[in-house]
Each structure stands twice: as structure tokens, then as C-alpha cells.
Amino acid sequence: MRLQLTSGNFKHADFVTACGWVGNDLYTCCDDKVVHKLTAEGDHGGEVATLESFPTDMHWLTSANKKQQSDEFAAACSDGTYVLVRRNGRIEKKVEAHKGAAVIAIRWNHEGTAIATAGEDGVVKIWSRSGMLRSTLAQTDSSVYSLAWSPDSNSLCFSSGKDVIVKPLQPQAKQLMWKAHDGTVLKVDWNAVNSLIITGGEDRKYKVWDSFGRPLFSSKPLEFAVTAVAWSPNGELFGVGLYNSIRLCDRTGWTYSREITETGSITGIAWTSDCTQLAGAGANGTVVFGQVLERKVEWQNIEALLKETHKVLVHDILSDMTEELDFRDRVIGMAVGFGYLVVTTSLQCCVYLLQNLNTPHIFDLKVRVPLCGVCLESWQCAVLCLAV
Numbered sequence: 001m002r003l004q005l006t007s008g009n010f011k012h013a014d015f016v017t018a019c020g021w022v023g024n025d026l027y028t029c030c031d032d033k034v035v036h037k038l039t040a041e042g043d044h045g046g047e048v049a050t051l052e053s054f055p056t057d058m059h060w061l062t063s064a065n066k067k068q069q070s071d072e073f074a075a076a077c078s079d080g081t082y083v084l085v086r087r088n089g090r091i092e093k094k095v096e097a098h099k100g101a102a103v104i105a106i107r108w109n110h111e112g113t114a115i116a117t118a119g120e121d122g123v124v125k126i127w128s129r130s131g132m133l134r135s136t137l138a139q140t141d142s143s144v145y146s147l148a149w150s151p152d153s154n155s156l157c158f159s160s161g162k163d164v165i166v167k168p169l170q171p172q173a174k175q176l177m178w179k180a181h182d183g184t185v186l187k188v189d190w191n192a193v194n195s196l197i198i199t200g201g202e203d204r205k206y207k208v209w210d211s212f213g214r215p216l217f218s219s220k221p222l223e224f225a226v227t228a229v230a231w232s233p234n235g236e237l238f239g240v241g242l243y244n245s246i247r248l249c250d251r252t253g254w255t256y257s258r259e260i261t262e263t264g265s266i267t268g269i270a271w272t273s274d275c276t277q278l279a280g281a282g283a284n285g286t287v288v289f290g291q292v293l294e295r296k297v298e299w300q301n302i303e304a305l306l307k308e309t310h311k312v313l314v315h316d317i318l319s320d321m322t323e324e325l326d327f328r329d330r331v332i333g334m335a336v337g338f339g340y341l342v343v344t345t346s347l348q349c350c351v352y353l354l355q356n357l358n359t360p361h362i363f364d365l366k367v368r369v370p371l372c373g374v375c376l377e378s379w380q381c382a383v384l385c386l387a388v
Contacts, residue, residue: 002257003239003248003278004291008042012285018058018268019281022070022087026270026279028287029055029075035085040277042289049089053079057105057268062112074115076103082117084131095131098123105146109153110192116156118144124158126169138167148190148197150211157197159185164199166213178213181205187228193235194251200226206240208253217253228280230269237292239278241266246280246290261288274332274346276309299336302354304343306331312343314357323357 014031021027025045026038031054037045057076071087082103084092097103098119105118114134115127122140124147127133138144140160147158155168164185167175183202190197196216197209202225208217228241237256240247243265248257263282271278280288295306301318312325312334329345336342341352344365351361 001248001250001292001294001296003246003259004293005246005259005261005288006042006291007262008038008287008289010036010038010042010044010287012036012287014285015283016267016281016285016287017054017056018075019270019279019287020058020060020073021270021272021279022060022073024272026287026289027058027060027073028281029058030285031055035075035089038287040289042287047089048087049085049091051075051077051083051091052094053077053081056102059107061108062110074106074108076106076117078102080119082106082115093131095127097125097127104143105158107147107149109149110151111153114153116147116149118147118158122160124156124167126156135169137169138165140165142184145185146187146189148188150190151192151195157188157190159188159199161185162201164188164197164209164213166211176213180207180209183225186226189229189231189238191231191235191238193233196231196235196251198229198231198238200229200240202226204242206249206253208251219253219255224265228266228269230271230278232271232275232278233273234275237275239269239271239280239290241269241280246278246288248290248292259290262286263288274330276330276332295334297334297336299338302336302341304334304336304341306334314341314352314354325352325357 012030016028016030018029024040028036033051035048037048039045055075060070060073076082080098082097083094097117098121101119101121103117103119107116118124120143124138126135142161144158157166162179162181164180165177180199181201181203185199185201187200195211200206204221206219206226224243226242231238238249244261246259247255249255263286264284266280268281276292278290291309297304303315305313307313309330310327314323327345329347333344339354343350
């Protein structure tokens with residue numbers, strides 16, 4: 001497995017502070033106070049909104065209906081406010097969140113019913129969807145640079161200096177706190193599927209933890225401080241960003257691919273919902289796009305390899321025969337077993353009989369079943385889809 005990086009055709013004029021996917025469009029926040037829209041190929045799709053102050057972070061609202069795309073995002077600002085912005089650029093509301101201190105991190109919970117903000121003042125606050133303050137969750141002695149919701153949205157994980165804190169929303173519940181790095185913790189992320197936490201710090205390391213703070217993996221010191229970490233939605237991979245470099249790692253922490261960029265420090269990493277593509281925001285204004293290639297699935301003597309975004313190679317090890325399958329859309333998921341190969345693209349599901357790869361059974365996912373590539377983790381799912 002490897003990560004293929006390409007630079008977008010559009011370069012921002014200033015520091016890119018955050019990015020986020022919705023559908024096939026990437027939205028970016030920049031120090032020119034403008035929210036830009038980019039296509040999946042890196043072309044400029046236009047200016048979406050102009051903010052009154054410098055944006056520091058952004059996060060898209062989780063859509064309650066998985067078949068519909070989100071229509072609203074929250075953007076944190078350096079003047080202590082955050083704004084709710086519609087997809088068409090209309091600013092719905094501006095909230096005074098952290099008086100006299102920049103809002104550094106902002107995250108919707110998984111249900112889209114609450115917003116968490118973390119500030120330069122070391123305060124973590126919980127807000128309702130409409131922008132009403134629900135609670136001041138924590139007050140720390142140092143700036144909180146990153147935060148993430150637990151899978152059940154009942155706790156928050158955030159950084160404070162060298163420590164990572166997991167604090168439940170219930171006042172009576174006990175919080176967890178442990179020393180995570182030898183330097184300031186710059187980024188944390190908590191996956192909703194595997195419930196694992198990843199952190200990156202100024203000590204040039206990234207680490208994997210379970211939800212109780214027990215260490216599962218610690219990298220050796222890298223070349224520069226780790227400035228961005230982000231899980232793929234299915235919890236199988238995560239990206240690590242640092243100065244002029246992005247790493248692709250599996251859930252155990254092992255590095256599949258290390259790619260060199262010309263972006264300066266990677267300030268943020270965002271994954272598409274199908275887990276096949278990521279974007280990295282660069283400090284010099286460049287945004288890079290990464291495709292996850294050479295994913296492999298095996299069953300008995302059959303091996304299927306995603307060679308390119310639209311191409312799958314099927315290899316029979318016994319007969320040494322190779323068949324090349326081309327698809328019109330980007331391949332999202334693959335599964336092989338019990339004589340069948342199932343390939344999902346962004347629009348279709350293709351079921352192949354391994355004895356005859358020339359005549360697949362094809363159906364439209366949007367018409368037949370509301371399925372994404374993440375679901376095809378096993379042959380049982382493929383058989384279920386075919387039966388619907």
C-alpha cells in the first residue's frame with residue numbers, strides 16, 4: 001500500500017490553516033480570511049465566504065442522513081469567535097466563544113448536536129448546535145491545540161502541554177490524564193470505529209493509544225515536529241503530517257508510505273468519507289492530494305491489487321494469469337472470497353465470478369442500496385448487496 005501525492009493546480013496566497021471534505025469538494029481556510037473550494041483534482045472552484053478575522057480551524061457538520069451531504073461547517077477564528085457557515089457561503093451565526101483568546105480547535109460531535117471549542121486561553125467549551133453555551137468543560141494551564149470527540153460523543157479528548165486528557169461530559173465522572181509526549185502535544189484524533197487515539201507532538205513522534213490511555217505504538221523521532229494527524233473514517237489507516245512530508249500508517253502505527261511534499265509544515269489532514277483520498281493543507285499555501293493505492297485483498301490462489309485509482313489487477317498465482325479490470329469511477333472498496341470478486345466504485349458495485357471476469361453483475365449503488373466502500377469488508381456484505 002502506498003500514498004500517491006499530487007499538488008493542486010491552485011495555490012493559496014497565504015498560510016492554509018485547515019481543510020475539510022464534503023462530497024468530492026475540498027474546502028480550505030486561509031490566512032487571506034477567505035474560504036476556498038477546490039475540486040478533487042485540485043482545481044479552484046471559487047471563493048465560498050469571506051471571514052472577518054483569521055480562520056484557525058474548520059469542521060463539517062456530520063449529516064444525520066448518510067445519503068445526503070452535509071450543508072454546514074463551523075470555522076474557528078483568531079479573534080475568539082467561531083462562525084457557522086452554509087455550504088453556499090452564507091454565514092448563519094457568529095458566536096463569541098473565547099474572550100480575548102484565539103479559538104484554536106473546533107469539532108462537531110458525531111451526531112451533529114453539539115460543538116466543542118478549545119482556545120488559546122486553555123479553556124474547552126461545549127456549545128449547542130444553535131450556538132448556545134452548554135458548559136465550560138475544562139480549564140487548563142496551557143493552550144489547547146487540538147481536541148476530538150469519543151465514539152459515543154460522551155467524552156472529549158484534548159491536549160494540554162505534554163499531556164492528553166479524556167474528560168467525560170458528566171460532571172461526576174472521573175477524567176483520564178497521562179503524559180503523552182516529551183514536547184507539546186500539537187494534534188489528537190479519536191476514531192469512532194476502532195476507538196483508538198493518535199497523537200502527534202513537538203518531540204517529533206506520533207503515538208497510538210487505546211481509549212484508556214494505554215500506549216499501543218510509539219514512533220521513533222522523525223525529522224520534524226508532527227503537526228497533523230488524522231484517522232480515515234473506517235479506522236484502518238491514518239495520516240501523519242510534518243514539514244514537507246506526509247506518512248500513511250495503518251492502525252497499528254506501521255508506516256506504509258512516506259511521501260515528500262513542497263508544502264512547508266502540514267497544518268491539517270482531511271480524509272474523504274470513502275477513505276480512498278486525503279488532502280493536506282500546507283503552510284506555504286499549497287494543498288496536496290493523496291490517493292491510497294496498491295491495496296490488496298487475497299483469497300486462496302487469487303490476489304486482487306488496486307494498481308491505480310480506476311484499475312484493478314487480478315492475479316491467479318497457480319496459473320500465473322493476470323487480468324486487468326478498468327472502471328469509469330474511482331475504486332472505493334474490494335472484497336474477494338468464495339469464488340467471487342466484489343469491487344465498489346463511487347457510483348456502482350461490480351460482482352465478478354472469478355471463473356469469468358468478463359461479464360460482471362453491475363448495479364447502481366445510489367439506486368439499489370445506500371452503501372459505501374467501507375461496508376465491503378467481507379464477502380458476506382457482497383452477497384447481501386447482490387441479493388437486495
